[in-house]
Amino acid sequence: MGSAGTADSVDPATGVKFLPPYGMDDGTAASEACRKAAAAFDTYRALPTERRAEFLRAVASELEAAGEQIVELYAEETALGEARARNELARTTGQLRMFADLLDDPSWPEVRRVDGLVSRRVPLGPVAVFGASNFPLAFSVAGGDTASALAAGCPVVVKGHPAHLRVSELAGACVAAAAAATGMPDGVFSLVFGAGNDIGQQLAADPRIAAIGFTGSRAGGTALMGTAQRRAVPIPVYAEMSSINPVFLLPGRLEAGAAEVAAGFAGSLTMGAGQFCTNPGLLLAVEGAGLAEFRRALVPALGGQAGQTMLTERIATAYGEGVARLGSIPGTGRIAVGGEGPNPPAVYEADVETFLKHEELHEEVFGAAGLLVVCPSAEDLVRAAEHLGGQLTATLQAAPGDRDLALALLPVLERKAGRIVYNGWPTGVAVTAATVHGGPYPATSDGRSTSVGTMAVERFLRAVCYQDFPGGLLPNLGT
Amino acid sequence: MGSAGTADSVDPATGVKFLPPYGMDDGTAASEACRKAAAAFDTYRALPTERRAEFLRAVASELEAAGEQIVELYAEETALGEARARNELARTTGQLRMFADLLDDPSWPEVRRVDGLVSRRVPLGPVAVFGASNFPLAFSVAGGDTASALAAGCPVVVKGHPAHLRVSELAGACVAAAAAATGMPDGVFSLVFGAGNDIGQQLAADPRIAAIGFTGSRAGGTALMGTAQRRAVPIPVYAEMSSINPVFLLPGRLEAGAAEVAAGFAGSLTMGAGQFCTNPGLLLAVEGAGLAEFRRALVPALGGQAGQTMLTERIATAYGEGVARLGSIPGTGRIAVGGEGPNPPAVYEADVETFLKHEELHEEVFGAAGLLVVCPSAEDLVRAAEHLGGQLTATLQAAPGDRDLALALLPVLERKAGRIVYNGWPTGVAVTAATVHGGPYPATSDGRSTSVGTMAVERFLRAVCYQDFPGGLLPNLGT
Structure with a gap:
């Protein structure tokens, strides 16, 4: 050789x-x-x-x-x-x-x-x-x-x-x-x-x-x-x-089941130590009672997830640096963290203006790190979607009452992503004749x-x- | 504006x-x-x-x-x-x-x-x-x-x-x-x-x-x-x-109908003053009696084609320069030329070694200029095909007795071209659901x-x- x-x-x-x-x-x-x-x-x-x-x-x-x-x-x-x-x-x-x-x-x-x-x-x-x-x-x-x-x-x-x-x-x-x-x-x-x-x-x-x-x-x-x-x-x-796989948490869905959404997200984020190309690294939501409930529910949901050994020392080092970078940007703060073990999962929060201003917040942190972007209004949510780069996946967490907002987001997400998930999580890709695991650059x-x-x-x-x-x-x- | x-x-x-x-x-x-x-x-x-x-x-x-x-x-x-x-x-x-x-x-x-x-x-x-x-x-x-x-x-x-x-x-x-x-x-x-x-x-x-x-x-x-x-x-x-659209004149075909092939080629080469992306700018053949007959038949066939005004002065100038370049390479010589009129069609000849040695001979001359590449053997014909760049089309002029050589060339041409024509000429593209007008780089x-x-x-x-x-x-x- x-x-x-x-x-x-x-x-x-x-x-x-x-x-x-x-x-x-x-x-x-x-x-x-x-x-x-x-x-x-x-x-x-x-x-x-x-x-x-x-x-x-x-x-x-x-x-x-x-x-x-x-x-x-x-x-x-x-x-x-x-x-x-x-x-x-x-x-x-x-x-x-x-x-x-x-x-x-x-x-x-x-x-x-x-x-x-x-x-x-x-x-x-x-x-x-x-x-x-x-x-x-x-x-x-x-x-x-x-x-x-x-x-x-x-x-x-x-x-x-x-x-x-x-x-x-x-x-x-x-x-x-x-x-x-x-x-x-x-x-x-x-x-x-x-x-x-x-x-x-x-x-x-x-x-x-x-x-x-x-x-x-x-x-x-x-x-x-x-x-x-x-x-x-x-x-x-x-x-x-690379892909940060945005998940849109729509208001009706959070009001109806914030705890379920938080548990689902924590499971998807931490699967395989977060080492999935479809890892949901970005959440976007509108401020309100449902989101407040989601934040509260996320703390124990993520806290119940232990840290895990990553694939290589180099990947683990990059993960630690990526998490530190998320926390170092003015306007971001940690809202939930995982339990014991190496490379603990962590979720940060930023308002939409901070997100739009800082290109680093649009980049993938390979591992179980997430960022919640909070928007004052539904219009800001659509505006944030328009600013996203190409993605492997985009996910809508929505209730029937979120229909109008989902319909406003859909044409944007079709331009940005290869797969759009409804009330599921992006990790886990079925291998079928209808599967699309791709997406616009840089995904x-x-x-x-x-x-x-x-x-x-x-x-x-x-x-x-x-x-x-x-x-x-x-x-x-x-x- | x-x-x-x-x-x-x-x-x-x-x-x-x-x-x-x-x-x-x-x-x-x-x-x-x-x-x-x-x-x-x-x-x-x-x-x-x-x-x-x-x-x-x-x-x-x-x-x-x-x-x-x-x-x-x-x-x-x-x-x-x-x-x-x-x-x-x-x-x-x-x-x-x-x-x-x-x-x-x-x-x-x-x-x-x-x-x-x-x-x-x-x-x-x-x-x-x-x-x-x-x-x-x-x-x-x-x-x-x-x-x-x-x-x-x-x-x-x-x-x-x-x-x-x-x-x-x-x-x-x-x-x-x-x-x-x-x-x-x-x-x-x-x-x-x-x-x-x-x-x-x-x-x-x-x-x-x-x-x-x-x-x-x-x-x-x-x-x-x-x-x-x-x-x-x-x-x-x-x-x-760009494409030079090679045409392979197989021995059996030339023996059976060199004059018909010469007439067909002269018509395709000069159509629209040669200003087609599918213009047959390259002929490849094995030396022999059939090819000698083709050469003889080409002289009057091309001589009967008048020169034509080209699309722009710039294109006409480039055509003149391209023809001059064909003639200036050691080992090439003109074997046929068109009748009166501007930008007369012209066909040059070179042996296969000259062709393989000179990269310029593989480049398109936009207009009614052709190059006949003469090979001592069928094996050299296949070897020359292997050295071609990507093409929009490749054409086989073949008789039933040329079957073995056609089968030897086909896999090579499939790797080189988007469309392979049998006993036709590449100019003229049907617009259908089965049409391929494309081909490997640089076509x-x-x-x-x-x-x-x-x-x-x-x-x-x-x-x-x-x-x-x-x-x-x-x-x-x-x-």
Whole structure:
């Protein structure tokens, strides 16, 4: 794997390092992976879709066969716990099988025929996938980006995330075993590990890479966007980056059930130590009796949530700094805090003018930190919504009597978010054919796309049309 | 229209200027157009799709009502002639009605429902459209970009092309009249004129613009791509830029009918003075008796094609320089030339090694200039194909006996082009639901898109999903 030093697999709860250390690629392995992916592309994309489906199902089976070991490594490397590991493993295998089912659907991919023209979708080419720290299975080596790219017919080169090296290695071995067992061409999948950003930048710049799937920080995503644009041939970047996932607490809803809303919010905010891209980091409400009741109810609701170990020391440090920054801005104050344990959840409050004035208050604090923005009127609530950046989600907590305000907010939220939730919480994303897990910049680099659900495969396809082709030259199209 | 000087409408055949000169925007009108487009957006997109269809049909009717005047101005400003004017006007109104029909299709835009999730496509926001010089109607003010953006629900701001100011003004008046007659919100459509690139750059940078449609030069398209990426919120750019549209003359085809191929090529190359984005600027063939016969047949076939006035003096100058550049490269030589008249068509020849060595030979010469690349073997033909950049089209001229070589070329061409033509010529694009008029960079800025046909509307849409929404809050979705 090259000679650019080593990195350790670490238990974030104890700081214990697991031996042996992992060798980091000096660029040789990444380059070789790209070469092999490009060589595999025409063969892989020409396979009947049922062969690709077989491959994806074999990956799911391999992951299940290695399930106990994966759960054990996951629990050791992430501090997210065994239940979450099992849950996420099931989601990951479910995703792979969902794309396999899509490939088995004879109406997919769409073919259009008009007079002498036949158009169909073809894959873009080899895809570089950058896994997320916070979903070591579902958004990582064998996660949604990999599954959707492979379903599309694109070979994949994954850069494994340093926060879960052993889980990545094992998942990568499962994909490789499935590829071998189902007779996929050599190079259809590769996994590389790299220290720092060099290997990622190298992959983004490699002329053999045709698209990028990324889940991570805004800094990381925008760096990849820049590299992808500066290439001789620019390529699409699908980067899911940051979102504060505003939740609008409408007056009628708070009057009817402030305590229920507070409990729901505290649960969503603290799930997985707040390490979700859909974490509800922003509440917006109109001042009044219902909001006063919500504030009161939030204190015990959040107080009952213990602090939790975060994924890495670096993430925990950034969380502490982010919370300190929230508290340091004039006009903000803490209104609720979590119980014992590391990285305690915390909720701050600011009035709407303070929120609009301070750009930092619009930025994500990765972890269980929230900000309540208080508006003097419903009009100010709509005005605050207009000032939000692009979001993965926006949520309305509303009662039937809030209908007019909900209808005033909806067109704004449709312009800002990829998913709009009604009387639910944004954490927890169903993996379906109707799912949109995307949103305008800076939530993602490309607001036209989703990284979850069957529509994610569209990211890696383009249409080609064939004019006046004789029978037999396009056997897959039946012409 | 501001105070940044004036520009003239000119007859390119005579140099005659038509009075009065047009005032050029100093940026004031463009900014006001963006403000009004943003203000109109929520109203316009909320209209029932049948209202938008009515608007598009009204634009078509207005263009037809002004048809005789449009044809007259078109003939005066473009030197393309009356027949082409009528043809292009019919295409333009046909496009508008095609998108109106799409809007009337109850299955469009797609709505997906899975459990509590409902997803649908929503428009991106105001679109800036930059018309092409070479299609003063079909790719200009009321052309395909405008029609598809309006169909999607996006207000449009057009920067009129300086090469056809009067046609632009009249087409713009038709759109404005249709908008007024069908009760569209103020600002749904604006037309501005600007000298140089300033107004275009201002539009691309304006925070109220959500996407760009452009047809023109690679320099112009890449400048817009850069501006769009440097914004605080980057936006998609759909730029159709340059393509040399390779045509592969396979041995069996040349042996069977070299003269027919030569005649077909000469006709396609010289159509509209070669001023088509799909102009077949590159031929590739294997040396042999068939090719020798093709060379012989091309001399009279091209000699029978007169030179033609080009769209502007600047374009004609660039054509002359491009032809001179083709001839100046060591290893190239002219093999055929057109008859009398300005800007005569010309075809040069080079061996494959010369072609692969000289990057300039891969660049578009806008106009009726062609290059024949001669390969010693079929393997060299495939190798040359692998070295091509992204193209709008690729064409196979093949006989049944060329099947193996055609099958070897097809996977390469699928990676390079948006449309692959069999035994036809690339000029002439049908406007249908199966059409792909796009292709990998540098043919376009975004190889996932088409600028012709119903799929063009997808460029201006993104998916939003609604979770657990109660009945009545989303009336357009029937929930």
